[in-house]
Amino acid sequence: MDEFNDNEIGKLLRLKRYEQPPPGYFENFLHEFHRRQRDELLREPLWRILLERTQGFIFRLDVRSLTSYPAAIAAVLVCAAVISLKIYQEPGAANVVALQSGPALSTAVNAEGEWTLASPAATRIFRAQPLRSLNESANTHRAAIPPRYVLDSVPVSYESTFRF
Amino acid sequence: MSRLSDFNRAPEFRSRFRFVSLCRLALSLFAAFGLVRLVRAQEESATAISHVKEVFERAAKAVVKIHGVDEHCEISGTGFFIDPTGTLYTAYTVGGEAGNFTIDFNGKRYPARQVLADIRSGMAILKTDVATPALPIGKSEELEVATPVVAIGYPLDLPETPNFGMIAGFDRKYLGRYFSTTHLRVNLPTQRGEAGAPLLNMKGEVVGILVSSLENNSACYAVPIEAAEKIRSDFVRFGEARHGWVGINVSEAAKQVEGSRAEMTQIMDGTPAAGSGIKPGDILLQVGRKKVHEPEDVLDASFFITAGDTVPITVMRGNEKLTFNVQAELHPASQRPPLIASPTNQAIPLKLDSEVQRTP
Secondary structure, X not given: OOOOOHHHHHHHHHHHOOOOOOOOOOOOHHHHHHHHXXXXXXXXXXXXXXXXXXXXXXXXXXXXXXXXXXXXXXXXXXXXXXXXXXXXXXXXXXXOOOOOOOHHHOEEOOOOOOOOOOOHHHXXXXXXXXXXXXXXXXXXXXXXXXXXXXXXXXXXXXXXXXXX | OHHHHHHHHOHHHHHHXXXXXXXXXXXXXXXXXXXXXXXXXXXXXXXXXXXXHHHHHHHHHHEEEEEEEOOOOEEEEEEEEOOOOXXXXXXXXXXXXXXXXXXEEOOEEEEEXXXXXEOOOOEEEEEOOXXXXXOOEOXXXXXXXXXXXXXXXXXXXXXXXXXXXXXXXXXXXXXXXXXXXXXXXXXXXOOOOOOOOEEEOOOOOEEEEEEEEOHHHOOEEEEEHHHHHHHXXXXXHHOOOOEEEOOEEEEEEEEEEOOEEEEEEEEOOOOHHHHOOOOOOOEEEEEOOEEXXXXXXXXXXXXXXXOOOEEEEEEEEOOEEEEEEEEOEEOHHHOOOOEEOOOOOOOEEOOHHHOOOOOO
């Protein structure tokens, strides 16, 4: 540092005042800049290049805003599944028939009235109790599926010939 | 005064006055007669409506909705009690091929079981172990075309519903195919769910069972109650329906003999008729109590034959009227080992051949 005192530094600066870039330097500046940038990039490993490009792509798409759609759909599906399970297993609407003649045939609703995730058959609890009235079973799950109301348009049998 | 004197003086005025008076009297009588007829028609109409209402109110308690499960889904139809022990008549389409039967009766649901199903007649019998009201059995033979009838059914998921109509005909065939027995065609609107509904006369007696509808559900066919009673009688006697036959084919004769055009064309081998003495070419006059005029009459005669029973068959051979007693066998359409009911309703197989005594 001692070699470069203020006077020497002043001389050097005065010399620099007369330095000029080579001809065409400013015209090629941008091209040269890109070339050097590419050279710099090629020195990095491939996985890093891919990672950086992927990151750049994701940030350009703004993925955060897109993630709200699948989340909403998933929430709706879960709600639907829960509601359908509850309706299917509604204790007051067990699709069983209260039968009078034998206690073994008589069925009743789930006494606790709780929702369960068990199959509908598992919610049937047999007990020897009097009949349920028809009004009680009016809004059963099976009642939602109408039965086939019978009245055919053709008779069930015909005779082939006049014989007896 | 002067007018009176004119009247006394002019005989033509007098006769004209009498004519006008007579006309007025005739018009008044005509109007009064019309009025009386109108009032009477209204009264008759009101009476008919009140009859329908009365029949409905009396019979509806014995008509029930039937639920069952067939191989595809739940089914729903109509039936009615015919005795106080819970025996039900319904259509074969309701009680024939389904199971797990229940009935809605008095606001409650009771289990029911199939006692008998007969596809040939198109009816089925169910039973529930409850004391029930019952509909009286009438006679469909007393019905005529245009006789008013009432049906009570359970259309769709609706409560019991009366339908009012009239007998439109007695059909043996529909769309070119022959029924097993004469069916009642009834001009009475029907809807799905009313198969098995009772057809009632205006006395409230059952005369038929609704089995099928015609186009647009504006009319329907009913099995006559006698056919259902025949099946029930078979069940009481033998534990099953036993349609009988003797093995004779009949076709139309070239000419009418003794009022009949039914000519026997074939006596089948190995049948009761084969050894009975009846020959092809004989003209059939009567089977049991059923008189035969046309080959189609054989359908009814055949339907009411019970296997094992002796059937008197009257024929015309030349100028000679002959009667043969033939013991009927089980109809080929219902060939199964015949059963005889035991007191506990458990049947014992029996071969009919051992009992048949052929009439020479």
